[in-house]
Amino acid sequence: MRMRKKRHGNERLLALSSLLYPNASETWENPIEVFGNDNPLKLEVGCGKGDFITALSERDTEFNYVALERVSDVAVCAVEKYAKHRGLGALGANGGWQTPDGRLFKNGDAWDMPLELRGNVRFIVGEANDVVTRMPDNSLAGIIANFSDPWSRKCTYEKRRLTHPAYLENYKRVLTTDGLFSFKTDDETLFDYTVEMLPSCGFEIAFLTRDLHASERAANNIITEYERNFMEKGINIKMLEAKPVK
Numbered sequence: 001m002r003m004r005k006k007r008h009g010n011e012r013l014l015a016l017s018s019l020l021y022p023n024a025s026e027t028w029e030n031p032i033e034v035f036g037n038d039n040p041l042k043l044e045v046g047c048g049k050g051d052f053i054t055a056l057s058e059r060d061t062e063f064n065y066v067a068l069e070r071v072s073d074v075a076v077c078a079v080e081k082y083a084k085h086r087g088l089g090a091l092g093a094n095g096g097w098q099t100p101d102g103r104l105f106k107n108g109d110a111w112d113m114p115l116e117l118r119g120n121v122r123f124i125v126g127e128a129n130d131v132v133t134r135m136p137d138n139s140l141a142g143i144i145a146n147f148s149d150p151w152s153r154k155c156t157y158e159k160r161r162l163t164h165p166a167y168l169e170n171y172k173r174v175l176t177t178d179g180l181f182s183f184k185t186d187d188e189t190l191f192d193y194t195v196e197m198l199p200s201c202g203f204e205i206a207f208l209t210r211d212l213h214a215s216e217r218a219a220n221n222i223i224t225e226y227e228r229n230f231m232e233k234g235i236n237i238k239m240l241e242a243k244p245v246k
């Protein structure tokens with residue numbers, strides 16, 4: 001489904017640019033420095049409109065998170081959702097970001113938010129491997145990929161899958177020894193492909209279910225935007241977790 005272009009999308013992202021990961025297109029020396037604490041870092045690739053990262057970051061507060069989305073009009077929804085959920089304001093009736101104390105950031109103005117308001121998530125508009133390539137070895141406690149595009153129809157697109165070896169090898173490098181790769185999908189072909197690729201890219205599958213909502217993980221599961229749609233259609237959700245073998 002193609003999204004209609006967001007009005008003032010870039011301006012809206014700029015207003016909340018304090019919630020974007022700074023200098024993400026450079027080499028990351030110390031990835032957690034920007035959070036002002038020592039909590040381990042997890043990455044969500046393809047975060048979509050941000051339901052999952054907003055809920056996860058509120059539930060598992062002992063981690064920092066980077067949420068990565070390559071389409072900026074989708075990323076702006078995620079950033080605004082997170083900000084609104086944290087009580088940082090809302091879109092103003094006539095555009096701009098309106099803070100709870102009545103300030104309005106629009107026309108390219110950026111809110112320089114105090115660190116304590118920013119919480120434990122920073123967003124990046126970018127391509128997954130471009131960003132992961134810049135991260136140091138052994139720097140992530142987890143990588144999460146939920147309902148990534150299956151690219152099933154034409155096998156020439158296989159390399160775009162977020163579980164293609166070109167991605168998995170990079171994930172392995174940046175995950176710590178105890179780190180986990182977590183993956184959910186509705187798509188049988190993509191799931192089978194991922195199950196096949198993981199061991200050949202140096203991962204060991206630690207958990208696997210082909211019916212997440214009937215499994216012991218259901219109670220702890222955070223439902224994503226796409227997951228809700230697939231559930232309504234009665235499609236079983238597949239999920240796995242894999243550890244890098246180091």
Ligand SMILES: C[S@@+](CC[C@H](N)C(=O)[O-])C[C@H]1O[C@@H](n2cnc3c(N)ncnc32)[C@H](O)[C@@H]1O
Binds near residue numbers: 070074126127224226
């Ligand atoms: C099918 S949506 C799923 C969104 C969300 N994770 C969910 O479960 O509702 C996949 C998202 O991943 C993003 N995406 C796909 N390939 C990507 C890549 N290589 N790097 C960053 N984001 C990507 C897409 O733009 C899209 O927003």
